[in-house]
Amino acid sequence: MRFVGFGKEKLMDLFTDQQPTVQQIVKDAYLLKSFALRNQTQLLADLTQLLEASPLRNMVTPGGFSMSVAMSNCGELGWVSDRKGYRYATHDPLTDKPWPAMPNSFRTLAQQSASAVGYENFHPDACLINQYKVGARMSLHQDKNELDFNQPIVSVSLGLPAIFQFGGFERADKTVSLLLEHGDVVVWGGESRLRFHGILPVKAGQNTALNCRINLTFRRAGK
Ligand code: SIN
Numbered sequence: 454m455r456f457v458g459f460g461k462e463k464l465m466d467l468f469t470d471q472q473p474t475v476q477q478i479v480k481d482a483y484l485l486k487s488f489a490l491r492n493q494t495q496l497l498a499d500l501t502q503l504l505e506a507s508p509l510r511n512m513v514t515p516g517g518f519s520m521s522v523a524m525s526n527c528g529e530l531g532w533v534s535d536r537k538g539y540r541y542a543t544h545d546p547l548t549d550k551p552w553p554a555m556p557n558s559f560r561t562l563a564q565q566s567a568s569a570v571g572y573e574n575f576h577p578d579a580c581l582i583n584q585y586k587v588g589a590r591m592s593l594h595q596d597k598n599e600l601d602f603n604q605p606i607v608s609v610s611l612g613l614p615a616i617f618q619f620g621g622f623e624r625a626d627k628t629v630s631l632l633l634e635h636g637d638v639v640v641w642g643g644e645s646r647l648r649f650h651g652i653l654p655v656k657a658g659q660n661t662a663l664n665c666r667i668n669l670t671f672r673r674a675g676k
C-alpha cells in the first residue's frame with residue numbers, strides 16, 4: 454500500500470494500491486486512472502442517499518426498447534429518454550420532483566478531474582448516473598443533447614470493470630478499447646467532445662464493493 458496523501462480524509466480513503474496517473478487517449482481526451490479512489494467513501498454515501506430520492510430505472514428509447522442500463526440523475530438538469538426522444542429535464546418524470554442536488558463530493562471530483570487535464574472552468578449542471586448490472590451495455594453514441602459543446606465531459610467509473618470504446622466522429626470509425634476500473638475517470642472535450650463512445654457488456658467480477666458498475670457522467674447541459 455502506498456500513501457496517496459491528498460489531505461485529511463478518512464484513513465481508508467488515503468491508503469490504496471493505486472496511484473493516480475493521467476494518460477492521454479487522443480487529442481483532448483484523457484484517462485485519469487484511480488482519480489476517484491481518494492473520496493470513494495463519501496461518493497458512495499452521497500450516491501446511496503440521492504438514489505433514495507430519485508431511484509434507478511430502465512428508460513425506454515424513442516424506438517420503444519428498454520435500455521439495459523438503469524439510470525438516474527442529479528443536478529439542475531437530468532438526461533431522460535422516452536418515446537418522445539432524448540432530452541434534458543429539470544424534473545424527474547418518476548417522482549415529478551426536481552432531480553436531487555448535485556452533492557459537493559460529486560461536483561468537486563468532476564471539477565478537479567477536468568482541471569487536472571486543462572479544463573479549468575467546468576461547471577457541470579447535470580450528472581447522469583448509469584448502473585450496469587452484469588450483461589448491461591451501452592452502444593456507441595455521441596453526447597450531443599447539450600447546448601454548449603465547449604464544456605468537456607467527465608465520466609467516473611465505480612464498481613465492476615468494463616471496456617470503454619472510444620471512437621471517431623462517425624459510428625463506423627475505428628475505436629480504441631480502454632479498461633475502466635473502479636475509481637477511473639475519463640475526461641474528453643475540445644476536438645474530441647463529439648467522439649462516439651460506448652461500453653461493452655459488463656462481465657461478472659470479484660473483489661469489488663459493488664456487484665455492478667456505476668458510471669457518473671458530468672456535463673454542462675444548459676447555458
Ligand atoms: C455514457 O456515455 O453515458 C456512459 C459511459 C460509461 O458508462 O462509461
Ligand code: FE2
Pocket residue numbers: 594595596650
Ligand atoms: Fe455518453
